[in-house]
Amino acid sequence: MPHLKVRPFDTSRLKGRVAFRALPEGEKGPELVGVGEGEELFILEIKKSPESYLIRSDKISRPLDSNRIKKALAELRDKAGLEVLHSNIELSPNRPPVAAEYDKKIEEFYDGEFPFEKVVLEVGFGSGRHLLWQAKEHPDTLFVGIEIHTPSAQQVLRQIHLQQLKNIWVLNYDARLLLEMLPSNRLEAIYVHFPVPWDKKPHRRVISDAFVEEALRVLRPGGFLELRTDSENYYRYALEVFSCPVKAEFLVEKNRDLPVVSKYEARWRRMEKNIYTLTLYAREESSAKEMRFDFGFRGAVTAERVAALPREAQVEEEFFVHFGRRYRFAEGGGGIIECSFGSFDRPEHKYLFWSEGEAAHYFPGLPVRSAANQAAHQRIGEWLHG
Structure with missing residues (x-):
């Protein structure tokens, strides 16, 4: 993560595009600094110790484009004349930029509108090999890739720029929350390839009764949810979950070949591990979901x-x-x-x-x-x- 480690300084000296400074209640917690403007605003944390201050982006508002963070840190450093002990904010001239216009925020899914008739969702795309291949093979379809691992999302955004793809949206968010927002009967397919098994914490698995219920709602009739896993435990668990819906049917395959595989799947194949594919098909049209939500605050705060x-x-x-x-x-x-x-x-x-x-x-x-x-x-x- 881009950061600055500097000598202690008077934080009131911070200048540049500083929208606000916020001080922690009591002595605990970092100081917060809002940098940028308008929709580009995000927050930096200043963690203080007697010997040094560490300045870096927070987790809640952190942008996917790490260059934005690096530029904001460099501006603070220069404007305030900070004495740097360590940093990693130099921009790499050889590193391709991210395709910022395809880096989507969750609010952009509020209206359920897409610029393509066909829409496919890939959950946890990792290195993005499958997502990028699908987008190149099907230019008439919008592929929405959702990934909570920030470096993976950044990597795919760079590949979108390098390959000049126009039909991928990247969302750095939780797929379970996104599904609740999507309109019914809208997706052609949902891919969930090699999710974390979470054998010791099964409640964290992306596949669940609630996930399958929402997936069948947002899939059009004939659309499908495809799970691929090398985990015997996950396979048996998913087999039970996929067996429950009455408005769907599913297919189980073992060691099915795909035109493109991740480096991990290739490694597992060399190890002669079994790869299971479970495909759940939506059979019926779902009723429209009521979307009346209001997250505004009307009254004044004291x-x-x-x-x-x-x-x-x-x-x-x-x-x-x-x-x-x-x-x-x-x-x-x-x-x-x-x-x-x-x-x-x-x-x-x-x-x-x-x-x-x-x-x-x-x-x-x-x-x-x-x-x-x-x-x-x-x-x-x-x-x-x-």
């Missing part, structure tokens, strides 16, 4: 209400809310609160921005439109406004 927000996680039957670190703006009133909420197995992570006498808002964007998120949001609103 410091007293913010101070009264619960310090411990609040757990209810269908959702939870947990307020994390709290910050106050270095200039003016108000502040920022780290906030996790929504579903237990696929939580949302946001900042909650507030100013005295104004409405609060989420950053860096609105939550995913899910029932758990909506219920959690309503509870947050009750705490903020009574």
Whole structure:
């Protein structure tokens, strides 16, 4: 991750495109600095120790384009005259840029509109070999690749630029949340190739009863969900899950060849490991999903209400809310609160921005439109406004 390690300095010296500074409540936690402008705004953390300060991007608002982070750090370094002890922010002249226009944010899926008639989703694309091959073979289809591993997403965005592809969108997010937002009967296929087995933590598996239910809803009749795995445990688990839906049928294949394989699959084949393919076909058209969600805050916030927000996680039957670190703006009133909420197995992570006498808002964007998120949001609103 791009970062600067510098001598301790007066952070009020920071200049450039600094939108705000936020100081931690008490002595714990890093200082936050908002850099950039408008939709390009993201947050840097300054972690302090007596000998040095470490400046790097946070996890919640971090952009996929690492060059944006490097440029912001370089600007802060130069404007404030920081004494650098260590850094890795030099731009590589030989490294291809990411295809920024295909780096999508979750908010861009809110309306369920796509510029292609045919849309395919690949979950956890890894190195992107299969995703890139499919896009080249089917230029009339939009391939949405979703991947929570940031370096993998960055790598594919660079390949999109190098190969001049026009039909791939990359989303650095949780696929389980994305599925809840998509309109019914919209996808041609969903690929889930070699997901992490999570044998010791099966609740973290991407394939579940809820995932399959949402997948069958968003697939058109005749569309399919394809799982490939080398894990015997995952295969047996998925076999049971795929057997449950009554509005679907599935096919099981062993050691089926594909035109393109990842380096890991090639290694497993050399080791003579079995590769299982389970394909679940949607048979019927699904009813439209009600999408009435509102994540706005209508009332003005007061410091007293913010101070009264619960310090411990609040757990209810269908959702939870947990307020994390709290910050106050270095200039003016108000502040920022780290906030996790929504579903237990696929939580949302946001900042909650507030100013005295104004409405609060989420950053860096609105939550995913899910029932758990909506219920959690309503509870947050009750705490903020009574």
